[in-house]
Structures are given as structure tokens and as C-alpha cells.
Amino acid sequence: MPLAVLHTSDAFVLRTYDYGEGHKIVVLFTRLDGLIRAVAHGARSSKNKYGAALELLSEVAITYREREGRDLAQLVTCDVKRTRFSAAADPATLAMLAYWAELVSELFPPHQANDPVYRLLSVGCEAIERRLSTGLDEARQAQPALAAYVETWLLRLAGFLPSWRQCARCGAFFDAEQPARLASDGTPACRSCVSAGRDIGPLTRRAYAAIQRFGPDEFLGQAVPTHVVADVAEVNSRLMQAVVERPLKSYAVWQRLRAETLE
Ligand SMILES: [Zn+2]
Structure with missing residues (x-):
């Protein structure tokens, strides 16, 4: 089993793009680790739990999981701190x-x-x-x-x-x-x-x-x-x-x- 580490940080959403069936990849600028890319599971489904959290330059509090040797992290939680409505x-x-x-x-x-x-x-x-x-x-x-x-x-x-x-x-x-x-x-x-x-x-x-x-x-x-x-x-x-x-x-x-x- 590759080692998985859970991180917590504030972050800005820089962009998102579609990924697989119903998912999105989110490019984030995190406060504690700079640029990361993470999968937001189900972000395009009807039960999208992310709401405005994944909009451009929303400031969010996230937890994400990184696996050794993988570039793409997994978004675990993502709570909006500020939106750009x-x-x-x-x-x-x-x-x-x-x-x-x-x-x-x-x-x-x-x-x-x-x-x-x-x-x-x-x-x-x-x-x-x-x-x-x-x-x-x-x-x-x-x-x-x-x-x-x-x-x-x-x-x-x-x-x-x-x-x-x-x-x-x-x-x-x-x-x-x-x-x-x-x-x-x-x-x-x-x-x-x-x-x-x-x-x-x-x-x-x-x-x-x-x-x-x-x-x-x-x-x-x-x-x-x-x-x-x-x-x-x-x-x-x-x-x-x-x-x-x-x-x-x-x-x-x-x-x-x-x-x-x-x-
Ligand atoms: Zn000179």
C-alpha cells in the first residue's frame, strides 16, 4: 500500500476541469504547499456537494489526501471561506x-x-x-x-x-x-x-x-x-x-x- 497523507490548508481555486464521469480536477494554490492538483469526486453530479466552493478564486479551507508517487491529490473536504459573487x-x-x-x-x-x-x-x-x-x-x-x-x-x-x-x-x-x-x-x-x-x-x-x-x-x-x-x-x-x-x-x-x- 502506498503511503497516504492527509493535509489541511486554506487555498484559492485557480481553475477546474472535467475529469472522468462526473468528477473535476481542481487546481489550487494552497497556503501551506503552494500549487496542487486534486480530484473533486462527484463535483459534476446532481448531488454536487461543493457548490460555490470550486468557483474561480473562491477561498476555501480544504483537507486533501496525497499518495506517495502520485501527482494528483484527492479532495476530502472543501469549505467555502469567501466567494467572488x-x-x-x-x-x-x-x-x-x-x-x-x-x-x-x-x-x-x-x-x-x-x-x-x-x-x-x-x-x-x-x-x-x-x-x-x-x-x-x-x-x-x-x-x-x-x-x-x-x-x-x-x-x-x-x-x-x-x-x-x-x-x-x-x-x-x-x-x-x-x-x-x-x-x-x-x-x-x-x-x-x-x-x-x-x-x-x-x-x-x-x-x-x-x-x-x-x-x-x-x-x-x-x-x-x-x-x-x-x-x-x-x-x-x-x-x-x-x-x-x-x-x-x-x-x-x-x-x-x-x-x-x-x-
Ligand atoms: Zn550600463
Whole structure:
């Protein structure tokens, strides 16, 4: 008999997909063991005992059984702590949350606890829910800056965010008023060290600094200009592509739904 171990943890539901007859596989980011995949037996049957527990970015308290040598765990209990009902009512917001969830599942390895990532998901969801409680327009306006905030932190926590303080080639500190450059290998450099690459202007570097200094609400309160937020998002997407090496489907869906709501 292979050894089976029962674990208990809080977790965020990142995604689910159908499995066998009436079951689902759930991808979870657990607080104590990072990414795991677990089978939720009977999750598609009429007696589905999970209810809203398996919805996107629901925060749940789970027990699950792991067997030695098997990648797939078994979900034993799954109790809802927080659902995302208000976010789920707006397709564009839900699509943004799906994008965050895909980022987490792509950027972090299985079975590696990362409490800052867990807390980031928590504060990110709470920030968008606070905006939604004020009004749908508020929430939609806050989306790009909040997504840039979450992307930047996920890149940093995964170890893929350049410092934007000094050149990776010559070590010189960047002039606060001059553009720096992102070399094609994803490292920051001064313009005299790297002849080609994408400029990272002072405002964009300041936005990166603010994201890393403040909580999401304080950062949103800074009202960083739209074009600067867009620039951060574009740099983030380059950094992301260097790591993930394929376009993220959820990002395209979010952008399309967002464009539709702005029409
Ligand atoms: Zn240099």
C-alpha cells in the first residue's frame, strides 16, 4: 500500500476541469504547499456537494489526501471561506481574475509554499470587490492599474522582475530623469550599454517603485496616468512571455471582454 497523507490548508481555486464521469480536477494554490492538483469526486453530479466552493478564486479551507508517487491529490473536504459573487456578476472582472489565476499557475512550481503570493491574491480580490461595491464603472476603471499591480508583484515574487535601479551590464545607477532600457534578454541596462531594446521611461520606473512600496488601494489612489499603466502592462507582458513562452489565453479573453464593456 502506498503511503497516504492527509493535509489541511486554506487555498484559492485557480481553475477546474472535467475529469472522468462526473468528477473535476481542481487546481489550487494552497497556503501551506503552494500549487496542487486534486480530484473533486462527484463535483459534476446532481448531488454536487461543493457548490460555490470550486468557483474561480473562491477561498476555501480544504483537507486533501496525497499518495506517495502520485501527482494528483484527492479532495476530502472543501469549505467555502469567501466567494467572488460580486466579481462573477461582471464578465470582464471575472476574466481578469481568471488571468491572475493563470499567471499564478504558470509562474510558480507545484508544492512550493509562497505566503506572499497567497496574500497578494487575497488583497487583489478584496481591492476589486471594494471597487465593485462602489460601482461597476469604478471597478472597470480600476482594472488596468490593479492588474498591473498584481502582475508586477507576481513577477517579483517569482523572481522575474528587474530592479530598474541599475544597469545589469556596467552597474551604473540609472538617472532618475532619463529612460533606462530593457535588453532583449529581459535585463535592465543603460542606453550606452545596450544599443537596441525597449526604453523604460522615468514615469514607468516610478510606477514600478510605487507598486512595490504600496498596498493595492494606496497604489490605485495614486491615480497613475493611463498611458503609464499601459506601459507597465506592456513591459510586464514582455517579461511574462520570456518566462511562459506562449501567449496567455486568459489575458486575450480579458482584453476582449474589457474592450466590449468600453464600447
Ligand atoms: Zn550600463
